[in-house]
Amino acid sequence: MVAVEAPSNMGKTRRAGTVGVALRLLLANPLGMLGLVTVVVIILAAVFAQWLAPYDPTRIMAGPRLAPPSLDHWLGTDQIGRDVFSRVLVGGQIALQVALASISAALTLGLALGLLAGFGPRWLDNIIMLLFDTVRSFPVVIFGLATVTVIGPSLATIILIVVVTSIPTFGRVARTQTMAMRNDEFILAERAMGAGTARILAVHVLPNIIGPLLILASMDIPVVITIEAGLSFLGVGVPPPAPSWGSILNDGFSFIRNTPWPVIAGGIPLILTTLAFTFLGEALRDIFDPKLRRDV
Numbered sequence: 001m002v003a004v005e006a007p008s009n010m011g012k013t014r015r016a017g018t019v020g021v022a023l024r025l026l027l028a029n030p031l032g033m034l035g036l037v038t039v040v041v042i043i044l045a046a047v048f049a050q051w052l053a054p055y056d057p058t059r060i061m062a063g064p065r066l067a068p069p070s071l072d073h074w075l076g077t078d079q080i081g082r083d084v085f086s087r088v089l090v091g092g093q094i095a096l097q098v099a100l101a102s103i104s105a106a107l108t109l110g111l112a113l114g115l116l117a118g119f120g121p122r123w124l125d126n127i128i129m130l131l132f133d134t135v136r137s138f139p140v141v142i143f144g145l146a147t148v149t150v151i152g153p154s155l156a157t158i159i160l161i162v163v164v165t166s167i168p169t170f171g172r173v174a175r176t177q178t179m180a181m182r183n184d185e186f187i188l189a190e191r192a193m194g195a196g197t198a199r200i201l202a203v204h205v206l207p208n209i210i211g212p213l214l215i216l217a218s219m220d221i222p223v224v225i226t227i228e229a230g231l232s233f234l235g236v237g238v239p240p241p242a243p244s245w246g247s248i249l250n251d252g253f254s255f256i257r258n259t260p261w262p263v264i265a266g267g268i269p270l271i272l273t274t275l276a277f278t279f280l281g282e283a284l285r286d287i288f289d290p291k292l293r294r295d296v
Helices: 018-027 030-047 084-119 122-136 140-151 155-181 185-192 197-233 245-254 261-288
Strands: none
Touching: 018 030, 018 261, 030 084, 030 261, 084 122, 084 155, 084 197, 084 245, 084 261, 122 155, 140 155, 140 197, 155 197, 185 197, 197 245, 197 261, 245 261
């Protein structure tokens, strides 16, 4: 009787899945882990801000005016005695609310328009690209000031401004990725088999282009937060007494000769948020981009 050899690959450890590989690569990236931990801390602080804030962020004369940091007021107080630490915590809710709502809407609409432009007829592509170029021809701040003048300052107005100005960014990326795939062999084979455009886009194109868009979205979150803070700093963003990081900076800038603490307290969250989401986005790009990732 001839002994049958077992396959050489039996007994080997099964190859880790995509999620496991991505997690190991993220754990091996110090800046990526630093960004992830900081993002988690910022999100948790914003979600539980109402319970973490020691004082009412809109309460006037919670402490002495323009007081330096102390055990009672960790980041001092502003010009009317409001606790700056409480205002920074609750301001994180406004920043993340604007960022997540506007980025989600801009990603969805930009993805849909990009798919139509990249896979549709030439005339539709020209119309959509003309629309993108028209929107991007206006500086974001100037467009925001004009919109606020017409509609009025509110949280919904800020979200609308960010959505309109961010759609072309996601749309162009989706269009480029779609046009690069539309003549691939498996797409042509699906067409030959009678598959409709909706099925091709939903089943074959969308899963292959969503990764870069999600990475771009994660890196655009600090940009959106900065836009909201900038408009609030100019006095046309979230109306008072809402404690936006931009309004905290504006209040502190007016009294910077008396005390620098409100400016420092309003600037540190913006810096940390920008660095955290940038580090996380770059780590995700390195992990999910086949040209940059070294598989393990």
